[in-house]
Amino acid sequence: MSLPASLRDRLRLPLIAAPMFLVSGPALVTAACRSGVIGSFPTANCRTVDELDVWLAGMADDARRAADADGRAPAPWCPNLIVHRSNPRVPDDLAAVLRHKAEIVITSVGSPEPVMKPLKDAGCLVLADVASVRHAEKAVAAGVDGLVLLTAGAGGQTGWANPFAFVRAVRQFWDGIVVMAGGMADGHAVAAAQALGCDLAYMGTKFIATRESLSKDAYKEMLVASRLDDVLLTRAFTGLETNMLRPSIAAAGLDPDNLPVRGGIDISKDINAAERDRPDARRWKDIWSAGHSVSGVTDVPSVAQLVERTAAEYEAARLSVKRV
Structure with a gap:
């Protein structure tokens, strides 16, 4: 295990509730952390930096209250910074994350290099989303603490690589933190990811279908x-x-089997408040993503209930391996 003991001891499961655009908010994040899994969210889910400040302050306050009540710190909350050069808010979002002393940050859609020094100077653990071995090597060279391997089957913008092959290829040159993203349907999948050589797993789709999302x-x-x-x-x-x-897609009046290669608006630009208010933007926002794990979604539990079930599945999977 590459996770620092100070972090590992605060987790009930080796799991991150994945950062999901327009889905992950304060209620989901704080419920995940109190349940013993890392709660993450894209900073782009906040319309403004002022709103981001409010969210981060609330998460920090909730963590302190949980620690006072339980006598131990909950799992950490984790902002996700979209570091692509097209995102003008990167400097301001980064400053907010530093003000509120985030313990872990995930970088996505670009090289983490521009934000590495301030985050590391603040003592922050930095994980970077990567979808190829080449990008993993570049992130390692930039000085990250961990790699989030985006594999085939993830919801939303997905990876292409087979998770078994991707993890083992990365483990040939990297002994730091590895997180598998894509296809985590239950605790059995989390245990399988760990057996493969991962420290943590991302679970996204099942957290969309929780009461707090x-x-x-x-x-x-x-x-x-x-x-x-x-x-x-x-x-x-x-x-x-x-x-x-x-x-x-069908509910939006489109034929899923006859879509253009590129059409409509780019929903990734929905970060912009003006885009949110366009009639066509509202239409595309009701075309929803899901990962290959969607077959595992059978109801809409609370986050605490989902983590409880996943923990039971995880322990059952580990016990079954020991019996073999």
């Missing part, structure tokens, strides 16, 4: 009703390979 009730209900065959890989909505729910 920001997603619409109709979205949660669609996840419960859907299965793996309802997930479609397409470039039509973002210009990048993205896993979307066929029923939501």
Whole structure:
């Protein structure tokens, strides 16, 4: 295990509730942390830096209250910085994250190098999203503490690599923290990721269908009703390979089997408040993503209930391996 003991001892499960655009908010994050898994969220989910300050202050206050009540610190909360040069808020979001003393930060969509020094100077653990061995090597060279391997089957903008091959390829040159993202349907999958050589796993789709998530009730209900065959890989909505729910595409009046290579608006630009208010933007926002793990979504529990179930599945998987 590459995780620092000071972090590992605060986790009930080696799990991160994945940062999900327009889904992960303060209620989901704090519930995850109190349940013993790392709660993460994209800073882009906040319309303004002032709102981000409010969110971060609330998460920090909740962590202190939880520690006072339980006598031990909960799992850490974790902002996700979109570091691509097209995001003008990177400097301000970074400053907010530093003000509130985040323990862990995940960087996405670009090299983490521009934010590494201030984060490391603040004592922050830095994880970087990567979708290829080449990008993993570049992130390691930039000085990250961990790699989030985006593999085939992740919801939203997804990876292409087989998770078994990707993890083992990265472990040939990297002994730091490895997180597997993509296809985590239950605690059995989390245990399998750990056996493969990962320190942590991402779980996203199942956290969308929790009571605390920001997603619409109709979205949660669609996840419960859907299965793996309802997930479609397409470039039509973002210009990048993205896993979307066929029923939501059909509900928007489109044929899932006859989509253009690129159409509509780029929903990644929905960070901009003006984009949110456009009629066509509202239409595309109701085309929803899901990962290959969607077959595992059977109801809409609380975050605490989901973590409890996942922990029981994880322990059962570990016990079954020991018996072999």
